[in-house]
Amino acid sequence: xFLGTLVYGIVNSVILALVALGFNLTxxxxxxxxxxxxxxxxxxxxxxxxxxxxxxxxLFLAAPAMVVLTAMAxxxxxxxxxxxxRGMAISEVIATFGVGLxxxxxxxxxxxxxxxxxxxxxLDGSLSIGPVFLDLQRALIVIVGVTLTGVxxxxxxxxxxxxxxxxxxxxxxxxxCLGIHSDRVAMFSxxxxxxxxxxxxxxxxxxxxxxxxxxxxxxxxxxxxxxVGGLGxxxxxxxxxxxxxxxxxxxxxxxxxxxxxxVTLVAILLILTIRPSGLFGKQKELEERI
Amino acid sequence: xLYLLGPxxxxxxxxxxxxxxxxxxxxxVLVNTAIFGILALSWDLLVCTGLVSLGQALFxxxxxxxxxxxxxxxxxxxxxxxPTATVxxxxxxxxxxxxxxRLRGIYFAMVTLVLPLMLVRIIEATKILGGxxxxxxxxxxxxxxxxxxxxxxxxxxxxxxxxxxxxxxxGLVLQGIRDNDRSVLSSGINIxxxxxxxxxxxxxxxxxxxxxxxxxxxxxxxxxxxLDYSILPIAAAVVGGMGTLxxxxxxxxxxxxxxxxxxxxxxxxxxxxxxxxxxxxxALPEGLFPYLSxxxxxxxxxxEVE
Amino acid sequence: MExxxxxxxxxxxxxxxxxRALDRISFTLNQGESLGIIGxxxxxxxxxxxxITGFLRPTGGRVRFRGRTxxxxxxxxxxxxxLGRTFQMARPFYHLPAYKNLVIPLFSPRVxxxxxxxxxxxxxxxxxxxxEVGFERDSFVPxxxxxxxxxxxxxxxELARALAIRPELLILDELFSGLSMAEVSSTVPIIEHLxxxxxxxxxxxxxxxxxxxxVDRVIVLNFGRKIAEGTPAExxxxxxxxxAYLGSE
Numbered sequence: 091x092f093l094g095t096l097v098y099g100i101v102n103s104v105i106l107a108l109v110a111l112g113f114n115l116t117x118x119x120x121x122x123x124x125x126x127x128x129x130x131x132x133x134x135x136x137x138x139x140x141x142x143x144x145x146x147x148x149l150f151l152a153a154p155a156m157v158v159l160t161a162m163a164x165x166x167x168x169x170x171x172x173x174x175x176r177g178m179a180i181s182e183v184i185a186t187f188g189v190g191l192x193x194x195x196x197x198x199x200x201x202x203x204x205x206x207x208x209x210x211x212x213l214d215g216s217l218s219i220g221p222v223f224l225d226l227q228r229a230l231i232v233i234v235g236v237t238l239t240g241v242x243x244x245x246x247x248x249x250x251x252x253x254x255x256x257x258x259x260x261x262x263x264x265x266x267c268l269g270i271h272s273d274r275v276a277m278f279s280x281x282x283x284x285x286x287x288x289x290x291x292x293x294x295x296x297x298x299x300x301x302x303x304x305x306x307x308x309x310x311x312x313x314x315x316x317x318v319g320g321l322g323x324x325x326x327x328x329x330x331x332x333x334x335x336x337x338x339x340x341x342x343x344x345x346x347x348x349x350x351x352x353v354t355l356v357a358i359l360l361i362l363t364i365r366p367s368g369l370f371g372k373q374k375e376l377e378e379r380i
Numbered sequence: 381x382l383y384l385l386g387p388x389x390x391x392x393x394x395x396x397x398x399x400x401x402x403x404x405x406x407x408x409v410l411v412n413t414a415i416f417g418i419l420a421l422s423w424d425l426l427v428c429t430g431l432v433s434l435g436q437a438l439f440x441x442x443x444x445x446x447x448x449x450x451x452x453x454x455x456x457x458x459x460x461x462x463p464t465a466t467v468x469x470x471x472x473x474x475x476x477x478x479x480x481x482r483l484r485g486i487y488f489a490m491v492t493l494v495l496p497l498m499l500v501r502i503i504e505a506t507k508i509l510g511g512x513x514x515x516x517x518x519x520x521x522x523x524x525x526x527x528x529x530x531x532x533x534x535x536x537x538x539x540x541x542x543x544x545x546x547x548x549x550x551g552l553v554l555q556g557i558r559d560n561d562r563s564v565l566s567s568g569i570n571i572x573x574x575x576x577x578x579x580x581x582x583x584x585x586x587x588x589x590x591x592x593x594x595x596x597x598x599x600x601x602x603x604x605x606x607l608d609y610s611i612l613p614i615a616a617a618v619v620g621g622m623g624t625l626x627x628x629x630x631x632x633x634x635x636x637x638x639x640x641x642x643x644x645x646x647x648x649x650x651x652x653x654x655x656x657x658x659x660x661x662x663a664l665p666e667g668l669f670p671y672l673s674x675x676x677x678x679x680x681x682x683x684e685v686e
Numbered sequence: 687m688e689x690x691x692x693x694x695x696x697x698x699x700x701x702x703x704x705x706r707a708l709d710r711i712s713f714t715l716n717q718g719e720s721l722g723i724i725g726x727x728x729x730x731x732x733x734x735x736x737x738i739t740g741f742l743r744p745t746g747g748r749v750r751f752r753g754r755t756x757x758x759x760x761x762x763x764x765x766x767x768x769l770g771r772t773f774q775m776a777r778p779f780y781h782l783p784a785y786k787n788l789v790i791p792l793f794s795p796r797v798x799x800x801x802x803x804x805x806x807x808x809x810x811x812x813x814x815x816x817x818e819v820g821f822e823r824d825s826f827v828p829x830x831x832x833x834x835x836x837x838x839x840x841x842x843x844e845l846a847r848a849l850a851i852r853p854e855l856l857i858l859d860e861l862f863s864g865l866s867m868a869e870v871s872s873t874v875p876i877i878e879h880l881x882x883x884x885x886x887x888x889x890x891x892x893x894x895x896x897x898x899x900x901v902d903r904v905i906v907l908n909f910g911r912k913i914a915e916g917t918p919a920e921x922x923x924x925x926x927x928x929x930a931y932l933g934s935e
Contacts, residue, residue, distance in 0.1 A: 191607075552793075
C-alpha cells in the first residue's frame, strides 16, 4: 500500500517534471512565460488523435509529426505575436494567455469532449516491482523523463545552440554583442518549449483522456512546478516536481482526489509569499522584491 | 464648450435613450454591461497602480458569495447585502493579497490567476456554501428599473470617481508606484500600504459587481470564480486602452453587447475574446480610447479661442 | 546624554552569492559634514548607498543614524527619518509635468510631520523647490512634461525630488554623470547652497575636480574595500589609490 503509493508518487513526479520542462526552458532562456503552454499540450493530444483516427497514420508517424508541428506552432507564436511585444512581460502574458484561451475553447467548441478521445499507449503490458504492478506506459514515462533530462543537460552544456541559449538567459545584451541572434534564439526557445510540451503530451496522455480542461490544469501544474522550483532553474524543476508529485499523490490517497489540485495551488501561494524566487532561483530575487 | 463636453455627454445621452427605448432583453444586457464595466474598471485601477491581475474573478466571486451567503442564511435584504459585500469584499481581497504585495509583474499575475481557481476547488472539496450546487433562490431587485438605474448609476459613479481619483495627488502617488517604485520608496512613502489601499478600492468595486450579479440572477455558485470573469475585464481593458479607466468602460460597452449578439455561437465566444486580446495587444496596444481621443484632439477646436 | 554622530557605518558587509560587494566598510559622518565616495567602476559605491538607504539588506555589520540602528529597516522608513537620496539613473514620472513629479514625494508622511500635521499647497511648494535647483520660475519649464526635458534638467529634477522630503542627510549618487561642463558648474553652487543650509552630504562622484571643491573628506573604495580615507589632498597622495586608479605595477 505505502510502497504502491510511493511508486505512483514517483511516476506522478516525473509527469510533473515532464510537463514543466518545456515551460521552464522557454522562460529560462527568453524570459517569456508562455501561458499558451497548456493549449500546446492539448493541441498535441487532439492532433495525434486526428492523425490516428481521421487521417489513418500509424502511431509511430503521428506522434513525431505532432511533436514537430507543435514545435512549429511555438515558433509561429513567437514570430507572429510575441516578437512585437518583447520586453513587455505583462503584454506577453496577456497575449499568450489569449492565444491559449482561443485554442482551448476552440476545441471545446468543435466538440472534443468525451471518453473516446484517448491515445493508444506506446507500450502495452505491465511489470511488477515487488508487490506493486506498474503498466509499461508509466514505466516508459519515467524512462523518457530521465532520458530527456539527461539529453537536455548535455544539449545546454555541450552544443553551440545550447550554449547560446544559456548565454541569452544570462544576459541578453552581452549575448547580442557576441553575435548571438537574440530573436532567433527566443524563437527557438519557444519551439523547443513547444516540442518538449508535445513530447510530454504524447507519452503522458495515453494514461488518461484528452480534455480541454487538461490544458488549464497542465498550465497550472507547469506554473506550480516552475514557481516552487524557481523559474528558469533546471535543478529546481526536478526537486519541485518530486515535492509536488509526492505531496499530490499522498493527498489524493488520504484525503481524496479533490484535494490534489488544492495542494498544488497552495504550494504556489506559499512559495510566492515566503520566497518568490522559488527554492532554487537566485538571480531574480533582487528584481522581484524590494 | 461643446468640444470638451461632447465626448463626455454623448454616451450618457445614448444610454439615457437606451434605457427608455430598449426592449426588456436588452435592458438585461445593459445591466450586464454595466456590471462588467465596473469589474473592468476595478481591473484598470490596479493597472494604474502597477498591479496586473489575471484573476479578477476573485474579487467578483468573493463579493458574490458574501452577498449570497448573507441573503441565503440570514435573509438580509439586497440593500443591506450590497454595501456589506462591497466593504467586506474589499477588506477580504486586500487581506488575501496582502502577503504577496511585494510581488510585481508576472509573479503577482500568477498569484491572482491561481487564487480563484483554488477557491473553486476548496468549495468543491469541502462542500461549504452550497458546494457544487451553489445557493439559489436569492432575493432579486424589486423591479427591473431599480436594477437598471442602480447598475448604470454605479457604473458611472465608479468611472468618473476613479477618473477623478487618478487626477488627485493621491492618484499620482499610485501611478508613481507603477512608473518607478524605488523613487516613491525613497520619498518615505510606504508603497505596500498604498498598494493595499488600491487593492481595497479595486476589491470593493469588484465585490460590488459580484454582489449585484448575485441578486440579478438570484443565484451564486462556483461559476462566479470562472475564467470568464477574469478574462472579460482584461479583454475590455485591452480593447479600450489599459490604464486610462475610460478605455475599459468603452471596451465593456463594445464587448458585452457583442457577446450577446454572438450568444448563438456558444463556446466560440471565448475564442473570440481570446483573439480580441491578441489582435488588440499586437495591433493597437494603446487601445481604442486613447487612439480615438488622440484623433479627436487632432480636429480643429470647435470653439473660438480668444 | 551622549551625542551621536549623524551617521555611523560599522563593519558593513554585503555578499551577492559568492561575490563580496562590500567588505567590512566603516566610517562616521558628523552633522554638517560633506563626504565624497570615490572608486573605480564596480568598486561597490552604489551598493554602499543601497545598503545604507535600505534598498539592500546587509549581510553583516550595521548602520546607525543619530545613534539608532537603521540597517534592516525598509527604505521608506529610513527615508522618513531624514535620509534622502538620488538615483544614478534619473527615471522621472515621464508623463507628468516637472512640478507634478515633486507632488509625489511631497505626499510623504515626513513632509506632513515637519509641517506640523498639514501638507499645505503641494503645487506651490513643488515650484519653489524647482526654483531652488535652478528651474526658471517664470518660464514654462516647470510645467513641461518630464519626458521632454533635457538630461540636465532631469538630473536636477531628481535632486529636487530628494530634497522634497527635507532630508538631514542627502546622498547624491553620481549627480554629475552625463552633464556638460556648463551644467556641472551651474549645479555646484546649488549644492554649496544646500551645504550652507546645514544639510549633511554624501556624494558619489567620478568628476573628482568638482567633487574635491565641495567635500571635506573622501573615502576611496576598491573591490568593496575601503582603501583610503582623508582630505582630498591626503587621499590623492596615497599609493593604494594611485594603484587602484592607474592599475597595479
